[in-house]
Amino acid sequence: MKIDTVILDDKEYYIIEKIKIDDNQYFVLISVDDNEYIYIRKLLIENDEEYLIGLEDEKEFDLVMNVYYNMVSTNDK
């Protein structure tokens, strides 16, 4: 099977999950080279270009983790 990846700073990351919260979309990423390196990024569309940006603060990180937890704890495919 194939899995989508993204390139950040010349390094490749698996897209493990996309999480939608209100109007924002978040990506859960794991490094292809070392699966203990996990990143959460937010999608930003600016002048028709797509960017992945860092989260504002710990509050936003906790929010994403809570929504992700609720997604995986129901665990339905």
Next chain:
Amino acid sequence: MENKMEKIIERTKNNSIGKDKKNKLIKNSRKIVGATLATLMMISTSVCLCSCKDAKNKIEANYYLNNVILDDYYTVYQQGSLYSNFIISDVKQKLKDYNVKYYDDEKGYIKNEISDYKKIETLCDDDIFGFYKLLGKKESEKVIEALGYKNWNDYLAKNNFVDQNGKPSITVWEYSVYKDLVEKYDEGEKIK
């Protein structure tokens, strides 16, 4: 001493937070085997569970009163998640042996009937966890029904997977299975 999971969570936070982090979205794709994907999912799920305040509250509600040390829970969850891939592999083999499809490359996960799972002659209670991890809670309830239980609650209650209030609890069941897996595989049972 700071445990490994705490380090991973701290690093995940540092990697994720920061307005200076901005990259143009460059998409690609890679071939990956199912077992690797399952492992990646388990790792991200473990990190999510261990860093999520809601999850921590639920774990504390379920275990703290039962005197289970939370650090032990996280260690068991993390290691058990990895070992559960062995069970998932066993379940996949049974599905293959009895020609029960569960995944289609184009359609994704397939919804089966209870009768499809009844075709698996070797189906037993020990397989439930593998089906749960592979197919999700809703689909694996059909496996439970194929084994003669009424539903999830009936299975959990009959096997005494209940919380401190006596209610059937998937969290208690998951912890119990992970704990058994860690004990089993740390003793080297799989390495024969």
